[in-house]
Amino acid sequence: MGLWGEQPEWIELIQGRLLWWPDAFAAEADAWLLQLQREIPWQQHRLRLFGRELDEPRLSCWMGEAAYRYSGQTRQPLPWHPLVADIRRRLEALCERPFNGVLLNLYRDGQDSMGWHADDEPELGADPVIASLSLGATRRFTLRHRQGERRQLLLNHGSLLVMAGEMQHHWQHALPKAAGVTEARINLTFRYLPPRGRAA
Template structure:
């Protein structure tokens, strides 16, 4: 049995660092999950993979102050939802920087996933801070450093906070693999700051 700390813990990695706080928003998690699941304009996007058009294995919504290009597509922003904006303000205080965009993902069950990638788009800057709030079903989050072979694995539970900072996005990749036996949904909000204008 793993006993998690009740305060944030910085984990130093090769060429990067993580802030890991498993119960950061435990008190608010149920209410946040209920509102976001019903009130966010979730969309099913398509992606091109090996010459074929496929549905992304999750629903998503890009929200913020500017369009964002990732996975070969430009996403126009939805206006800020009041609750999402409030969560962003709280994270800005904790992280010491404002955020002007957030990618929300809804994983409907364990069959939905996110493949290996890094949030290394040029508009995120040299050392982007990505603040990730998880709500709903606990899912395994995996990280790998292709250069050294180093790997990490964290269970992102209901109300948890993970902040990726430093050089992480230029040296590490992360993923949320498919997980058999999970029949409950998970919502993830990843706040970021884009250079705009």
């Protein structure tokens, strides 16, 4: 059974693998949410869309050991926050692989969102593993295969979602707006950036 014990196993998808563990960190979730809301230096970044610069519809923070380029911008890393570093170690043990960076997103309410995208930046190497921890408001997470298949999950407080295999090459994912959601959600997406010149 491995480190997952009696918890959910990997789900095989067309050209990808997905692990969904709804109560992975239910016991710690309340304390983690409050501490990260208070202590992370959240920023609202700008993005260029169809030739216009707009505020991203969420707050974020890139933390870790290397710069990361996405959405047309290079983000320099902040040092590991002690709590985030502890969460990282726990996820490394569960996923049996290293992580050296994390993108933290703060969705202030249901009007904050993330559009369709794949985590397929060259910096992540081939077939990256993305471990995503959700804290706070439950939000709908949608997936679509490039040939049309769709899936969705409700990401709840303390849940863990892991995307692996070929997913980032063949699937996109999004977090749509959610009318009526007034509470905040924090999402931590851990990833590994191989040293330059090496594949994952």
